Amino acid sequence: MSGVTQVNDRGSGAPPTAAVLDRERLRELFDLRSSYNARSGGDYEDDPNPVWRELRERGPVHEGIVHELxxxxxxxxxxxxxxxDRPHFSVFSFDVCDQVFRDNETFASSPQAVDPTGGQIGASSSMLSMGGAQHRRYRALVQPSFVPARGPWWITNWIEETVHALIDRFAGDGAAELNVDFCAAIPVLTITSSFGVAVEEALHIREVLNDPPEVIRMLAPIVAARREAPQDDLISVLVQAEITDEEGVRHQLSDHEIYTFAILLLLAGSGTTWKQMGITLTALLRRPEVLEAVRADRSLxxxxxxESVRWSPTDPMFARFATRDVELGGLRIPRxxxxxLCLGAANRDPARWxxxxxxxxxxxxxxxxxxxxGAHVCLGMHVARAEITVGIGALLDRLPNLRLDPAAEPPRLIGMYERGATEIPVLFDR
Ligand code: HEM
Structure with missing residues (x-):
């Protein structure tokens, strides 16, 4: 790894070249069972849905923590x-999860006030942890880059070329492993190249995400370069953004605030989309008649x-902190x-589906x-949808007769709080 971050100055329309990605490093980073993912229960290999169904049938809210229950x-x-040191409760029904998500006065995203201008940089100082007007002010700065109308900006600048460069690597082989060699690489390359990080550095930035000073070291030259000469990319959006503070004074984001945003986007946008794409592919490949229907009619x-996001959301649990004593689903929840919120269970609530x-x-x-x-609904959902549909659509376009390798173990969904597929070994005609 070079000591100095390479700034990708190719600007919009100039794609990353995925050929330089190191397959072995990708495998280490993007195996749900690897030490990198073990903290969130990566070694859980059962299907949690039967237990969640039983819990939901007994009541919408239970005392305890999702994985223990x-x-x-x-x-x-x-x-x-x-x-x-706090009491813990878990919610399993759609209505009560939705109610909590939508009431962030009573159910805050963080146990304490967030200071985005100083202190430690990370998700806990980002808008993910904020509430009320503070959250709205920060979210409004990036929202315009993530609306559906910006889909083509993401697709033509970064997603399409990444997807095709990855397929080029195995299209001649007649066989591939799609979970790591394809699904994992797309989101990390999309988000890092939208920052202007060179593709050679993309994996390193993913590797050191839990080490903010190292991420900052990598992003600093890009932020400085974009302050000098903005381009058509996400860091340029952030350096040009102006925020109105509580006193009504407008100011540009500090480097500290930009790094916090960047780390949140990297954390929230890469692992999630990787795993959801793998879940979607697994669901389709294991149902050849459904895959066939999608192949024949891409509008499906x-x-x-x-349906994949409903049936098996990659992150099946998020949490909130009660700001006052409140009754929820028949239980008294102390301040x-x-x-x-077990969204995995809520998404299979028979009261709704x-x-x-x-x-x-x-x-x-x-x-x-x-x-x-509610207010924190995924900022990147349209980008995630674009990555998954462009990715799977390109596989279907370019790999005739795409199917699971009958000689290999079929993919399974594993993981507790970060669910995803095991390997996805496929064959296709050359
Ligand atoms: C299929 C892939 C994805 C899934 C399943 C997903 C899921 C979620 C969920 C459930 C939340 C709400 C968290 C909460 O309320 O506490 C969230 C928030 C967020 N997501 Fe995603 N996400 C995905 C992809 C992305 C991508 C690609 C990006 C960015 C490029 C992204 C950026 C964010 C951000 C910034 C937030 C925080 C929003 C806020 O606090 O207002 N996500 N995501």
């Missing part, structure tokens, strides 16, 4: 954990992605409690909680 007895970390790709355990791309479209709900 599910029968996973090793330590697992995620948003809202560990906080051993979009409902297939929505200060952590309330875990018929045959909720079935993966059915033809079911009537209804909002699920896979991208969250």
């Amino acid at each position: 599910t029968g996973y007895d090793r330590p697992a970390m995620f948003q809202g954990l560990p906080y051993p 790709l979009r409902p297939a992605v929505e 200060g409690s952590v309330v875990h 018929d045959r909720p355990d079935e993966f059915d791309i033809h079911r009537p479209m209804k909002r699920s909680l896979g991208f969250g709900s």
